[in-house]
Amino acid sequence: MLQATPIRALGTMSGTSLDGVDAAVVVTDGETIAEFGASAFRPYSADEAERIRAALGHWDGPTIAPAAEVVEDAHAQVLSGFEPCDLIGFHGQTVAHDPGGRGTLQIGDGALLAEVLETPVVWDFRSADVRLGGQGAPLAPFYHFALARHVGVRKPVAILNLGGVGNVTWVDPTATRPDQPGALLAFDTGPANAPINDVMWSRLGQTADLGGALAATGEVDADLIDAFLAHPYFYKIPPKSLDRNDFHDLSRAAAALSPADAVATLTAACALSVAQGFDHCPSLPDQVWVTGGGRHNATLMTMLSATIDAEVMPVESVGLDGDMLEAQAFAYLAVRVARGLPTSCPGTTGVRAAIGGGTISGVLPAALRTPIPARA
DSSP, X not given: OOOOOOEEEEEEEEOTTOSEEEEEEEEEOSSSEXXXXXXXXXXXXXXXXXXXXXXXXXXXXXXXXXXXXXXXXXXHHHHTTSOOOSEEEOOOEEEEEETTXXXXXXESOHHHHHHHHTSOEEEOOSHHHHHTTOOOOOOTHHXXXXXXXXXXXXXXXXXXXXXXXXXXXXXXXXXSSTTSTTSEEEXXXXXXXXXHHHHHHHXXXXXXXXXXXXXXXXXXXXXXXXHHHTSGGGGSOSSOOOOTXXXXXXXXXXXXXXXXXXXXXXXXXXXXXXXHHGGGSSSOOSEEEEESGGGGOHHHHHHHHHHSSSEEEEGGGGTOOTTTHHHHHHHHHHXXXXXXXXXXXXXXXXXXXXXXXXXXXXXXXXXXXXXXOOOO
């Protein structure tokens, strides 16, 4: 039987905000976290980001291959700078997501990376979940469960990731494992940084509203917000997930406003959709730990604190790294895949049963070749 020996896993994330590739090491047995290791960030150039942006929303066609090449080259560059690890978790880049229809598409070839880096790579994490009726997202909740237990909290906590799209995980840390009924509830809350970044780029030639400075000078359009919050998605029972471009109407309406008012309104839309999302949780958590780029937006954090009846704080407040948490998650999930453990369950993606996703390319280390027997 396989002994649960922690290994050094290196995970990556290239998110829908299109800022670059995060990479981070976690020492883990796929259940507990033994140590956090080195991390790095490789930004996309403006040209690279545009090549990826051109592929968004497409399932095939001439834009996919150039975007995939950018993703693969950027990952190879950043990953080659790390000390050797036992395993790599490669998320790739999501360009299309339609779990009720065509499925989900992450570009980037994990088999190619395994060959180039001479290290086994776990990739294509989402497809198996979608095939079994799940949303394929969010996938970080099992890692969030491990983090809550690592920090040592004993009451329910929420981990809110504000990337291109917002998602939240409600965690009961008294559960013994993440796929235990009631341990987790996770879902996408609504648009987060993506529409803000799109306005900043298209109207001002800037990649983001740094610190929320522009949003702080604008006025929120209340009518636009009311229409936004009436969207049927917010009344749908989770688990549920979104594509980066699911709220076209919000972005089109904001385009009629001044840049400052547009960004202020989109920032408020993010905060209010998060607050509304907590109505779906089993209980209101005492604390909300915020990760992802949105936690650097002071205006957004102020709006969250004003609309959520809980203590809202960046994850650094409990000793975690909000810049690298998503990359760490895929290192952790890679180990779970290699050891035959589930990576999603009905409470996180709506999948019909707990399932382990992921394709493994390359030869696993000997200690990882025997899966852990299924739990009763």
